[in-house]
Amino acid sequence: MSFIKSFVTKHIYAAAETRPAGLEAIAVFFYGPAPSIAEITALAAGAETTLTEEEGKTRITLTWPDVSTVITIDPNWDKAVQMEGMRGWTERFPKRVRELEEVKTLVASFDSVQACYGTVTKPGLDPDNKVINLLKALASLHDKERGGFFFSRNSFYGIDGLRVTGFDEDPVWLGKPAV
Numbered sequence: 001m002s003f004i005k006s007f008v009t010k011h012i013y014a015a016a017e018t019r020p021a022g023l024e025a026i027a028v029f030f031y032g033p034a035p036s037i038a039e040i041t042a043l044a045a046g047a048e049t050t051l052t053e054e055e056g057k058t059r060i061t062l063t064w065p066d067v068s069t070v071i072t073i074d075p076n077w078d079k080a081v082q083m084e085g086m087r088g089w090t091e092r093f094p095k096r097v098r099e100l101e102e103v104k105t106l107v108a109s110f111d112s113v114q115a116c117y118g119t120v121t122k123p124g125l126d127p128d129n130k131v132i133n134l135l136k137a138l139a140s141l142h143d144k145e146r147g148g149f150f151f152s153r154n155s156f157y158g159i160d161g162l163r164v165t166g167f168d169e170d171p172v173w174l175g176k177p178a179v
Contacts, residue, residue: 022123026152026174027116028135032143034115040071043137046130062134067126069134072118083110086151093165103165106149106156113148125175132161132175150174 155166
């Protein structure tokens with residue numbers, strides 16, 4: 001490995017291990033078409049909505065009394081680069097993990113991804129699951145059978161919010177577990 005590649009890799013891993021306090025970043029991957037701004041705001045019951053354009057990206061800020069989340073829509077999102085990165089990330093896991101059926105199914109599903117929205121929530125996911133329930137609804141809006149998946153911290157999560165694979169220090173569930 002070249003010095004530059006080694007240096008960059010080291011710093012990417014270090015950044016991934018250090019989360020900003022009070023924030024929860026979740027990438028939402030859609031197997032069907034991504035929801036429109038109108039669909040997002042309609043599903044965000046009780047939230048105040050602000051829409052901004054910055055550097056060619058649309059940012060939708062949804063604010064409830066106890067939590068806010070920003071959904072970023074990037075029309076120039078590069079699926080090929082992102083999915084290659086996701087495949088590379090799964091290669092970090094031990095072979096016994098990569099060979100689990102649910103992990104192989106997840107990796108195979110990368111070819112079906114049609115869009116990705118980035119989200120940042122503060123002060124983290126709310127105890128009432130407003131944010132995670134919104135993200136689940138968005139991911140399954142156009143493809144109810146399969147929906148999509150989430151990537152947060154260092155782990156992949158299914159559409160139900162349960163971790164499919166990742167690092168043990170990451171939460172098993174995004175938000176409060178389903179009962």
